[in-house]
Amino acid sequence: MRDIDCSFRKSRLLPFLLLSVLSLTQCRAEDLWGLPIAQVLERLARGDASFLREASGEALAQAFRLGPGSPYYLSFWAEASGDSGQARALLALQWEKGRGRWKEEAALALLAGHAARREWAEAESQARRFLPGLRSPELRRGGERALAEALYWQRKDAELLPWLDRLAGSGDEELLLFRAAASCRLNAPDWPELFRVLFFQRQASGLHSRAWSFLQLEERLGRFSPAEAAFFGAKAALAEGRAAEALDALESSFPELSPALRAPLLPEAAGAFLRARQPARGARLLGPLVEDSNGAEWAGRLARRAGERAAAEAAFRRVARDSAVSAQRDRASWLLLDLARERSAEDFLAEMEGQAWADPDYFADILEQEISAMVARRQWALLARLRTAMQRVEAPGAVQQRALAPRARLAYLQGRLRELGDLEGDPLESFREAARLDPGGYHGRLSAARLPASESAAFQPVDGREEEETAEESPPQAPPASASEEAPAGNAAASGTSGTTGAAAATVPEAFLLGFIAHGLYQEGYRRLLSPRAEPGLLLRAVRELDGRGQYLQSLRLLARYLEGGPVTEEVLRLYYPRGFAEALEEVCREESLPPAVFFALVREESHFDPAIVSSAGAVGLTQLLPETALEVARLLKIEEPDLRDPGQNLRIGARHLARLAARSKDLSRALLAYNAGSGRLRSWERGAAGLPSDLLVEAVPFAETRRYVRKILISAVRYGQLYYGLAPRDTVRLFYP
Known part of the structure; x- marks a missing residue:
């Protein structure tokens, strides 16, 4: 169908x-x-x-x-x-x-x-x-x-x-x-x-x-x-999920194949042993057959999973030294950094200082985790040293903004620690650097808010763009129990079937594509419009139609594609930050004394204004409430049988839930941590970060998804404040961090 x-x-x-x-x-x-x-x-x-x-x-x-x-x-x-x-x-x-x-x-x-x-x-x-x-x-x-x-x-x-x-x-x-x-x-x-x-x-x-x-x-x-x-x-056994039979057949066949046949098959064979959780068995089979950097990388992955760290490190160093492929050298460097992280922050820094990266963007995730760990351990001197190491990284244009985000984060942290007296130096110098590197992003916004008002307005994102995750992402889910630190394998062949829907939208008549929207086929129309070569003007016209019909999920996703190359105007920004269910949302904000710019941002990031959306964790509706949480709050509102797919009820319950969390916390940032990860986790993090101000507490949170959640909502709230409520960015930031 x-x-x-x-x-x-x-x-x-x-x-x-x-x-x-x-x-x-x-x-x-x-x-x-x-x-x-x-x-x-x-x-x-x-x-x-x-x-x-x-x-x-x-x-x-x-x-x-x-x-x-x-x-x-x-x-x-x-x-x-x-x-x-x-x-x-x-x-x-x-x-x-x-x-x-x-x-x-x-x-x-x-x-x-x-x-x-x-x-x-x-x-x-x-x-x-x-x-x-x-x-x-x-x-x-x-x-x-x-x-x-x-x-x-x-x-x-x-x-x-x-x-x-x-x-x-x-x-x-x-x-x-x-x-x-x-x-x-x-x-x-x-x-x-x-x-x-x-x-x-x-x-x-x-x-x-x-x-x-x-x-x-x-x-x-x-x-x-x-x-x-x-x-x-x-x-065939691999394709059918018969792992035991597949591994037995690999052991009998792989050594007998010619080296020319084996070499390109090593990633798939190693992956089979890794998925079957038998890395030691795979290392014994494939290790002696390694003849090039590609084989060495996979031998290292198997050895690492098998707990043979010395063998893994030797294999990754061989790849980082000998591979002619820059992406493969970066993968090996990432894996060496991850091994060093397991030993200590000092080893991580020493390893990083000896590396040369072709694509700094590739290391953003591991830097994100290590910086948070350093904040949680209050390793202020190491953070300053890490900032110095990062200053040598200049990213190529295509990946520059994301690659610069860790540098902006480190500059902001150094500025805050200088303000607090934990590091020496001028905090304003650090804030200026962070605002320059990441003007539309979270740390750029925080830094600009700490500069004198006369300077703050000078730091604005180019063409109105911000550094945030796009609406192409699913709504935030509950944080995982642990973050995976395995580097992406790379060189995986993309698979799929060809068909008419894969044709470039630029070759398809506009009336045909927009006809899906006119006939209420929003998801199908969205799918057809997602061609990589779709003309920006067509995307924008489709976004206007979807937005006008209240189909914000698809309109935001299409607009994220449009923003990859289309010009940014105030109309585009208003489409990217829509005010779905505005009357009901502003009414509950008045009742609960919540800033509407913040609550609009929360609904945008939680559900993209789709009242029927249900997350994999079971959270429902506009404010993504878990049924058990919603039932507890609904009783306070005298709603006996809440319908979380009803926009009005969902907004009332979500607003009351956020307001209660804010009343228990020092500020909105802590309330948002609790909203995303739960009050129990927030209390645990507060005990571990006792004495840290709220912005540093957010930095120390061990879940990357929860840190991103607070960042995205602040970035969106800044835009809602500017577009609809006449708030300067620094004023919106102070709603989160008074």
């Missing part, structure tokens, strides 16, 4: 938005299945397509009254309601009587349906019928691909191979399996080599399970050496 957003949100459809939708879909002032057109559109906007139950037979053709592509869009709603027959009828109607992109997309959707039902003869017949009418190159490739699949499953191999030639270079890995199997059935001389390419040059996936089964059923494994056949079986 195609993706669809079926949540029933309460949105306000303003008259001018309705007019824009009517214009977009070219509708006429007629009824549709007994309903006025305007009412149909309004119901679609809030996720209600139940009126489709009244449409059948020839009456389906009325769908064109909504617009030239409406049968196509309504097929999504029919499919979601479980009426696949109606969905197919709408798609067939679009193909027969429609035009343009909608007609072609309907054809591909019909072909996908045949494939899902394994109706291969029908799929072949329809594909041959549709192909002459597919004008868009990427959709024509989709039609050719559907025909190739239908031919494959019907074993029409001689007909299949020319179509595979036409599809060469598409990046579709399944086509390699089709070619290998078809060539084998035709006894083509190159078929064994095609299977070798599939097994030796592709990451383990379901294709290997299918290829292994094919070779067994066709009794063709005898054409390969015993070591090759055993490795093929290992790959």
